[in-house]
Amino acid sequence: DAGVTQSPTHLIKTRGQQVTLRCSPKSGHDTVSWYQQALGQGPQFIFQYYEEEERQRGNFPDRFSGHQFPNYSSELNVNALLLGDSALYLCASSPPPGTGGFGSKNIQYFGAGTRLSVL
Amino acid sequence: DAKTTQPPSMDCAEGRAANLPCNHSTISGNEYVYWYRQIHSQGPQYIIHGLKNNETNEMASLIITEDRKSSTLILPHATLRDTAVYYCIVRGETSGSRLTFGEGTQLTVNP
Numbered sequence: 001d002a003g004v005t006q007s008p009t010h011l012i013k014t015r016g017q018q019v020t021l022r023c024s025p026k027s028g029h030d031t032v033s034w035y036q037q038a039l040g041q042g043p044q045f046i047f048q049y050y051e052e053e054e055r056q057r058g059n060f061p062d063r064f065s066g067h068q069f070p071n072y073s074s075e076l077n078v079n080a081l082l083l084g085d086s087a088l089y090l091c092a093s094s095p096p097p098g099t100g101g102f103g104s105k106n107i108q109y110f111g112a113g114t115r116l117s118v119l
Numbered sequence: 120d121a122k123t124t125q126p127p128s129m130d131c132a133e134g135r136a137a138n139l140p141c142n143h144s145t146i147s148g149n150e151y152v153y154w155y156r157q158i159h160s161q162g163p164q165y166i167i168h169g170l171k172n173n174e175t176n177e178m179a180s181l182i183i184t185e186d187r188k189s190s191t192l193i194l195p196h197a198t199l200r201d202t203a204v205y206y207c208i209v210r211g212e213t214s215g216s217r218l219t220f221g222e223g224t225q226l227t228v229n230p
Contacts, residue, residue, distance in 0.1 A: 031216055044220070048217070055215065058217065092162075110162030110163045111162050
């Protein structure tokens with residue numbers, strides 16, 4: 001059973017460029033969340049996608065956008081990259097609503113992340 | 120989500136139990152306690168969660184005080200591979216899928 005997979009593993013961009021990161025959720029999961037983790041800090045929630053729509057959003061500017069496809073995979077897009085966007089970007093998936101009650105339903109499974117460096 | 124407080128770092132000898140505390144004094148009745156860990160350069164890994172009863176799985180035990188204002192994650196026989204940052208997270212249904220990570224506890228297991 002494949003877990004959450006993310007691509008690419010590493011990426012180097014320059015300021016002002018645009019980047020797209022990809023995520024395939026764990027088998028049987030339909031909800032995908034994205035997090036940004038700066039060096040030495042805990043992950044920060046960016047947004048969550050369910051049924052191909054953004055359902056919840058953290059405190060991130062509109063430069064951060066996403067998409068979810070019918071097969072539940074997801075993309076994170078960041079426009080007009082800034083030096084401060086350098087971070088580990090994590091994708092997490094969780095099972096459908098009603099699976100195992102609230103506590104178990106909201107267990108999130110994380111991928112290994114994409115390390116983005118902005119020069 | 121209720122705020123959590125964890126010590127920034129702890130050490131443990133290999134083979135001994137590691138007891139990681141978490142304070143969540145403002146937790147409300149419908150909020151769960153979740154523990155995740157993050158080994159260096161990897162994504163966070165779910166460990167265990169609970170509401171008010173003590174819980175045990177193949178990885179760890181979770182002890183929640185009767186007033187639910189604090190909890191302890193117990194790794195019964197720590198190994199070098201348990202060296203990681205451990206995050207205690209409190210969340211309820213209104214949080215949706217959002218996980219709010221704090222600073223966590225850096226656990227170092229020494230040989």
